[in-house]
Every structure is written in structure tokens, then in C-alpha cells.
Amino acid sequence: MPSSTKIRSLRGLPLFVEGFVVRGYGRGSKQLGIPTANFSEQVIDDLPHSLDTGIYYGWANVDAGEVFKMVMSVGWNPFYKNTKKSMETHILHVFDEDFYGSWLKVAITGYIRPEQTYNSLEELIAAIHNDIKVAGEELEQPEMLKYKSDPFFNAAPDKTAPSIDSINNHKL
Ligand SMILES: Cc1cc2nc3c(=O)[nH]c(=O)nc-3n(C[C@H](O)[C@H](O)[C@H](O)COP(=O)(O)O)c2cc1C
Numbered sequence: 139m140p141s142s143t144k145i146r147s148l149r150g151l152p153l154f155v156e157g158f159v160v161r162g163y164g165r166g167s168k169q170l171g172i173p174t175a176n177f178s179e180q181v182i183d184d185l186p187h188s189l190d191t192g193i194y195y196g197w198a199n200v201d202a203g204e205v206f207k208m209v210m211s212v213g214w215n216p217f218y219k220n221t222k223k224s225m226e227t228h229i230l231h232v233f234d235e236d237f238y239g240s241w242l243k244v245a246i247t248g249y250i251r252p253e254q255t256y257n258s259l260e261e262l263i264a265a266i267h268n269d270i271k272v273a274g275e276e277l278e279q280p281e282m283l284k285y286k287s288d289p290f291f292n293a294a295p296d297k298t299a300p301s302i303d304s305i306n307n308h309k310l
Contacts, residue, residue, distance in 0.1 A: 175237065
């Protein structure tokens with residue numbers, strides 16, 4: 139049985155991604171009550187193939203601010219049958235304002251589950267609340283907590299291009 143560290147490295151985790159926050163379909167806050175920050179298509183096109191679609195957790199900061207826990211969905215949102223792949227981050231913190239146009243950094247450190255479709259909006263919301271709970275607990279593990287203070291979050295952003303870095307070339 140491979141260790142969880144081995145499984146994560148097979149999935150290419152941790153994966154460090156940064157880029158501007160763009161507008162999504164706008165349903166996250168309104169329909170779900172769960173605001174999400176979307177990365178641009180350019181960032182999504184550059185994702186490594188090792189990153190399967192699905193629900194992940196990790197750490198995030200906005201405009202070099204405080205680092206918070208996050209949950210992320212990568213894929214096609216089968217409940218909504220999206221035609222474009224998206225990468226949406228829900229940060230486990232209440233922000234006063236939207237942050238479209240801000241610079242978002244995420245360290246994707248663990249995988250939760252595949253994307254699914256649901257019979258109702260309520261079921262989708264319940265599943266996401268469960269993901270938030272799982273992420274909150276998993277990120278308390280020392281091997282996950284260590285990424286909260288990763289130098290990636292302090293480094294000046296390179297805003298000339300979106301940047302994706304896997305464990306293999308990330309300078310720790
Ligand atoms: C933690 C998390 C889990 C999600 N799981 C699913 C899922 O299983 N199926 C799905 O269709 N969408 C899933 N979503 C995506 C939501 O449907 C999406 O955030 C919503 O459509 C809002 O997107 P929008 O702001 O671009 O409109 C998930 C989102 C998050 C943050």
C-alpha cells in the first residue's frame with residue numbers, strides 16, 4: 139500500500155499555481171452561497187496532465203495577504219454541464235469584497251474526490267460543505283500545515299505570465 143505522500147506525488151502534488159482572478163459564471167456566491175475565485179483559461183491550459191479533474195484542498199492567499207485554507211474544484215462542473223473547464227478556489231475565510239483582478243496563489247496539497255453530478259442544488263451544496271470540513275481537518279496535519287508557510291506565498295508574483303510549479307521544480 140503506497141503512503142499518502144507517494145499517492146500525492148503520483149498526482150503531481152503539491153502543485154503551486156498563481157494567476158489573476160477572473161469572472162466565472164457567477165453562480166458560486168448567488169446560488170450556492172459559496173463564493174469561488176476562478177483562474178483564467180490560460181492557467182487552466184497550462185495545468186499538468188497529472189492533475190486529474192476533481193476536488194482538491196490546500197492553501198491560498200490573495201495579493202500577498204494572509205494564507206488561508208482552501209478547497210478547489212478542477213473540471214467541468216457536471217451538475218451545470220459546463221462546456222469550459224474551470225479551476226475554482228473557495229477560500230475558508232470571509233472576505234468583505236470580491237477580488238476579481240487580484241493575484242491569487244494556491245498550493246494544492248491533497249485530493250478529496252472526483253467531480254459528480256447531483257439530483258438537486260441542495261445535494262451539491264451539502265457535498266461542498268462536506269469538502270470544506272474534510273479540507274479543514276486534513277490541513278491540520280503537520281505534513282499539510284508545513285505548506286502554509288511555504289516561501290511561494292511570500293515571493294513576488296511574476297505577473298507577466300501565469301505560473302504553475304510542481305514539487306519537481308518548485309524551489310523550496
Ligand atoms: C469544493 C468544491 C466542490 C465542488 N464540487 C462540484 C461537484 O461535485 N460537481 C459540480 O458540478 N460542481 C462542483 N463544484 C463547482 C460548483 O458547481 C461551482 O463552484 C459553481 O458552479 C459556481 O461556479 P461559478 O461561480 O463559475 O458560477 C464544486 C466547487 C467547489 C468549490
